[in-house]
Amino acid sequence: MGQRPSEEPLSMKFWKASQDWVAHDSAARLMEELKTSTLSQMMIKLGDMPVSKAEMIAKASDEYREYITLMTANRTDANNAKVKMEYCRMKHSEEMSKEANNRAENKL
Numbered sequence: 001m002g003q004r005p006s007e008e009p010l011s012m013k014f015w016k017a018s019q020d021w022v023a024h025d026s027a028a029r030l031m032e033e034l035k036t037s038t039l040s041q042m043m044i045k046l047g048d049m050p051v052s053k054a055e056m057i058a059k060a061s062d063e064y065r066e067y068i069t070l071m072t073a074n075r076t077d078a079n080n081a082k083v084k085m086e087y088c089r090m091k092h093s094e095e096m097s098k099e100a101n102n103r104a105e106n107k108l
Contacts, residue, residue: 014088024078031071
């Protein structure tokens with residue numbers, strides 16, 4: 001019979017999940033913060049025209065659509081990473097509760 005591979009400690013799983021969340025959240029926040037300046041740069045590239053027209057053209061562009069799509073995907077990745085991190089936290093809480101229940105039962 002083979003040995004069971006050692007399971008990674010829950011604390012390490014939480015740490016890895018939290019680092020993953022931080023990285024994804026950083027990417028999402030950066031794109032969210034740069035959204036206005038990115039739009040402004042697109043509008044400037046269009047040349048001399050009324051701001052409202054430049055904004056309409058820029059927002060209708062494939063470039064802007066791709067930017068918004070990527071920004072949204074980054075936020076989704078960050079949210080998924082946060083869920084994994086919270087899962088680790090919940091798992092730890094469940095294990096602590098189970099251990100407490102086992103100790104209480106053993107005292108009876």
